[in-house]
Amino acid sequence: MVFSSLTFLFGYLPLTLALYFLTPLRRRNFMLLVVSLFFYGWGEPVYVGIMFLSTFIDYTHGLLVEKYRERDRLARWFVGQSVVFNLLLLGFFKYWDFLAANLSLLPGVNLPKLGLPLPLGISFFTFQTMSYTIDVYRRDAPVQRNIFDFGAYVTLFPQLIAGPIVKYKTVAAELVERTVTSRDFAAGACRFTVGLAKKVLLANAAGALWESCLSSQSAGALTVAGGWTGLFAFGFQIYFDFSGYSDMAIGLGWILGFRFDENFDHPYLSTSVGEFWRRWHMSLTSWFREYLYFPLGGSRAGKARTLRNLLIVWFCTGFWHGASWNFILWGLYFALWIILERFVLKDVLAGTPVLAKRVYTLAVVFVGWGIFAMEDLGVCGHYLAVCFGGGPAWSPLDGYRLGSWAVVLLLLALGSTTLAVDLWGKLPERARRVLAPVLMLLGLTLSTAYLVDGSYNPFLYFRF
Amino acid sequence: MTTRYSRFLAALFCLFLGGLLVWHVLLPDRDRSEVENRTLNQFPAFSWERLRDGSFTEGVESYFADQFPLRDQWTGLKARTEQFLGKREFKGVYLCGDTLISKTEPPRDGLEKNLSYVARLAEGTELPVYLGLIPSASEIWRDRLPEGAESWDQAAFIAQAAELEGVRPVDFLPALSARAGEDIFYRADHHWTTLGAYYGYAALMEALGRGEEVLEAGAFQRQVYPHADEFQGTLYSQSGVHWLPPDTIEFWVEDGFEVTSWREGTPEASALYDLSKLQTKDKYSAFLGGNQPLCILRNPEGKGKLLVIRDSYSDALAPFLALHFEEVHLLDPRYYRYSAAKYARDNGLEAIAVVYSVPNFITDRNLVLLTQKG
Numbered sequence: 001m002v003f004s005s006l007t008f009l010f011g012y013l014p015l016t017l018a019l020y021f022l023t024p025l026r027r028r029n030f031m032l033l034v035v036s037l038f039f040y041g042w043g044e045p046v047y048v049g050i051m052f053l054s055t056f057i058d059y060t061h062g063l064l065v066e067k068y069r070e071r072d073r074l075a076r077w078f079v080g081q082s083v084v085f086n087l088l089l090l091g092f093f094k095y096w097d098f099l100a101a102n103l104s105l106l107p108g109v110n111l112p113k114l115g116l117p118l119p120l121g122i123s124f125f126t127f128q129t130m131s132y133t134i135d136v137y138r139r140d141a142p143v144q145r146n147i148f149d150f151g152a153y154v155t156l157f158p159q160l161i162a163g164p165i166v167k168y169k170t171v172a173a174e175l176v177e178r179t180v181t182s183r184d185f186a187a188g189a190c191r192f193t194v195g196l197a198k199k200v201l202l203a204n205a206a207g208a209l210w211e212s213c214l215s216s217q218s219a220g221a222l223t224v225a226g227g228w229t230g231l232f233a234f235g236f237q238i239y240f241d242f243s244g245y246s247d248m249a250i251g252l253g254w255i256l257g258f259r260f261d262e263n264f265d266h267p268y269l270s271t272s273v274g275e276f277w278r279r280w281h282m283s284l285t286s287w288f289r290e291y292l293y294f295p296l297g298g299s300r301a302g303k304a305r306t307l308r309n310l311l312i313v314w315f316c317t318g319f320w321h322g323a324s325w326n327f328i329l330w331g332l333y334f335a336l337w338i339i340l341e342r343f344v345l346k347d348v349l350a351g352t353p354v355l356a357k358r359v360y361t362l363a364v365v366f367v368g369w370g371i372f373a374m375e376d377l378g379v380c381g382h383y384l385a386v387c388f389g390g391g392p393a394w395s396p397l398d399g400y401r402l403g404s405w406a407v408v409l410l411l412l413a414l415g416s417t418t419l420a421v422d423l424w425g426k427l428p429e430r431a432r433r434v435l436a437p438v439l440m441l442l443g444l445t446l447s448t449a450y451l452v453d454g455s456y457n458p459f460l461y462f463r464f
Numbered sequence: 465m466t467t468r469y470s471r472f473l474a475a476l477f478c479l480f481l482g483g484l485l486v487w488h489v490l491l492p493d494r495d496r497s498e499v500e501n502r503t504l505n506q507f508p509a510f511s512w513e514r515l516r517d518g519s520f521t522e523g524v525e526s527y528f529a530d531q532f533p534l535r536d537q538w539t540g541l542k543a544r545t546e547q548f549l550g551k552r553e554f555k556g557v558y559l560c561g562d563t564l565i566s567k568t569e570p571p572r573d574g575l576e577k578n579l580s581y582v583a584r585l586a587e588g589t590e591l592p593v594y595l596g597l598i599p600s601a602s603e604i605w606r607d608r609l610p611e612g613a614e615s616w617d618q619a620a621f622i623a624q625a626a627e628l629e630g631v632r633p634v635d636f637l638p639a640l641s642a643r644a645g646e647d648i649f650y651r652a653d654h655h656w657t658t659l660g661a662y663y664g665y666a667a668l669m670e671a672l673g674r675g676e677e678v679l680e681a682g683a684f685q686r687q688v689y690p691h692a693d694e695f696q697g698t699l700y701s702q703s704g705v706h707w708l709p710p711d712t713i714e715f716w717v718e719d720g721f722e723v724t725s726w727r728e729g730t731p732e733a734s735a736l737y738d739l740s741k742l743q744t745k746d747k748y749s750a751f752l753g754g755n756q757p758l759c760i761l762r763n764p765e766g767k768g769k770l771l772v773i774r775d776s777y778s779d780a781l782a783p784f785l786a787l788h789f790e791e792v793h794l795l796d797p798r799y800y801r802y803s804a805a806k807y808a809r810d811n812g813l814e815a816i817a818v819v820y821s822v823p824n825f826i827t828d829r830n831l832v833l834l835t836q837k838g
Contacts, residue, residue: 006528007524007529010481010484010485010528011528014478014481014485017478018482043518044518045521181467182470182471182474183465185470185474186470186471186473186477187465189473189476193477205549219570395612400610400611400613400614403550403552403612404551404552404553405550407550408550433469437476440473440477441476445541446541446542446545448484449539449541452529452532452539453538453543455532
């Protein structure tokens with residue numbers, strides 16, 4: 001189930017909230033586990049088994065790490081087991097076909113492709129459960145002895161399928177004891193509505209524009225203007241889609257009594273590529289920093305080691321996004337820019353005006369989206385070549401597209417800045433009190449209209 | 465935020481979600497949607513097998529969406545919002561002033577072969593074979609489309625069709641282009657109007673070498689029956705643009721012909737117009753009563769016997785043809801699966817005309833049936 005569906009909004013969510021708040025406090029984690037399993041099983045009922053397995057294995061490994069804490073080698077061995085288990089789970093479901101296809105290119109190797117559907121959110125929850133045993137080992141979080149409480153963490157539906165990647169230590173205390181005030185609930189509802197509108201109203205509109213530009217590419221009619229329009233449209237789509245989803249997750253968290261970390265901080269305002277990654281999908285960046293980059297030695301072990309570590313982390317970051325070469329390339333592309341910034345551009349950037357730095361960052365990031373968006377590297381190469389002058393500059397279709405999407409593009413651009421937040425903060429309290437319910441209803445109503453319309457499927461006897 | 469105010473906001477949120485859920489549950493399920501012209505999904509039957517393979521939950525999602533309260537109103541609201549945002553295209557339909565024009569997409573894989581199937585029909589029969597491709601509004605009214613908007617080039621395709629070996633073209637394109645300033649297509653339906661069909665009839669008679677018989681447009685009594693002026697067609701449904709005034713369907717040719725419909729495999733007496741269809745949403749099907757495998761029009765005073773391989777555009781055209789031909793057979797390759805050439809020979813027909821709108825012609829997967837030997 002996804003949040004931006006009618007079944008979730010008008011079926012699952014109201015029923016779940018009712019059940020949750022009718023349940024006595026000390027049973028709520030169990031209720032949360034039950035409704036989350038239902039949520040997870042909705043799309044692929046069979047994969048609920050993965051949830052059970054994952055919960056059981058990480059739960060027992062947490063206990064084992066705690067038990068053998070005094071025998072460090074043994075404790076490390078169990079941490080290692082848990083990490084390997086999670087990586088195998090991820091590797092098998094997400095990367096097997098990719099590895100099989102590529103390894104089979106070697107002479108004498110012939111691995112079958114399995115074509116299994118990807119379990120929902122596997123990239124997110126495996127990273128979350130991995131953090132648990134590591135946190136316990138590092139004494140960053142206490143071991144969890146109640147399997148239902150732990151299960152509630154593993155399956156917690158708000159962030160289960162699209163993040164933010166919630167580290168165990170972030171919610172360890174709330175898992176045991178949490179309170180929900182009506183203020184939390186109201187703030188959560190507002191946050192959820194903002195996220196829903198970002199996803200349904202803005203991201204999908206940007207996506208349609210991107211699709212249109214991409215179809216120009218396949219029709220051989222792409223222009224420079226159309227190419228850049230498409231890159232920006234895709235960049236906006238992924239930002240509003242993903243950050244909207246995070247907003248919904250964070251809002252639902254507040255409603256249920258959890259405080260997840262923020263996941264996006266207006267990344268398109270960044271003045272360097274490094275900064276962009278500190279403001280984009282922050283939970284993933286910090287996960288990699290904490291559980292991969294630092295353990296590798298970070299940047300404290302000399303230039304050569306730093307370079308190696310950066311390459312490893314960015315290779316993994318890219319590969320995490322998808323089992324395909326373009327994602328690896330995308331990760332390494334960012335490694336290149338980050339290394340450049342750190343070792344070469346540092347002084348240049350220091351003396352550059354802020355506006356120019358923003359333009360530079362956006363150009364790097366949006367070209368990166370091109371690599372991200374097109375899995376077929378041939379298509380991707382051609383598309384980007386057109387963007388950089390390998391095609392006509394302009395066509396009437398570009399005029400039509402830009403005209404039709406002008407208002408939407410303006411909203412997307414403004415929505416990527418802090419303008420709305422700033423304006424809201426400047427309003428007098430009275431105005432906010434009046435506007436908040438109006439905007440909430442508007443957001444919910446329009447999102448519903450777009451969702452219903454998405455399922456609207458007239459059969460028109462077009463053919464006859 | 466005070467506690468009271470927070471409670472108010474929280475309640476608003478819950479009421480919106482929960483309220484629509486309750487409404488959904490209390491609202492009786494509908495069998496079909498008139499506007500969408502299809503049956504709506506019902507709550508799926510449960511079985512463990514269907515749960516395991518995911519089809520049960522998928523069914524619930526479809527049911528939930530199909531039976532959602534105020535479905536058509538939500539769609540209308542979305543279209544209004546899109547218009548407000550400056551959009552000109554609504555689900556593949558351009559809004560051009562007070563007219564909706566469906567965008568034509570390029571033919572998909574393999575369907576460019578449809579032209580060759582007509583050529584093979586001509587090879588397989590001694591009868592003369594005519595091909596009349598009717599350009600749709602997106603071609604004739606291209607200048608009304610938003611500036612720079614895309615629509616596939618039908619004129620180039622029609623020119624290509626005119627080159628077909630052994631097939632005689634019917635020049636619908638110039639005939640309709642010359643009248644582009646008139647109301648030859650409905651504003652909110654993809655079909656041609658009776659006026660458009662009249663120009664089509666003139667072009668077809670010209671192609672058949674009987675141009676001198678064509679009646680003057682002024683010679684017809686234009687009838688508008690009750691509810692015929694409330695026509696909200698397919699583009700109204702598809703686009704969600706619900707704020708345009710409805711179209712009017714005119715009936716020019718007076719009924720009084722012997723019409724035989726083969727709907728269920730047996731002949732039944734029928735008529736040029738089924739006026740009961742004017743009470744429904746799909747009012748265009750008042751012409752001949754809508755789609756059917758085979759329909760035969762007889763006029764003892766006419767001359768010649770014509771086989772028309774039809775799509776729905778022919779339904780508005782057929783009344784004009786009935787005025788001139790002893791027999792007109794309208795055969796629909798979607799329902800009639802046998803050889804058209806054999807049918808023509810067995811029934812003593814004298815010519816075959818494939819009359820299709822271009823968008824239908826380039827999306828139809830049944831035309832391969834025309835290649836069956838006689």
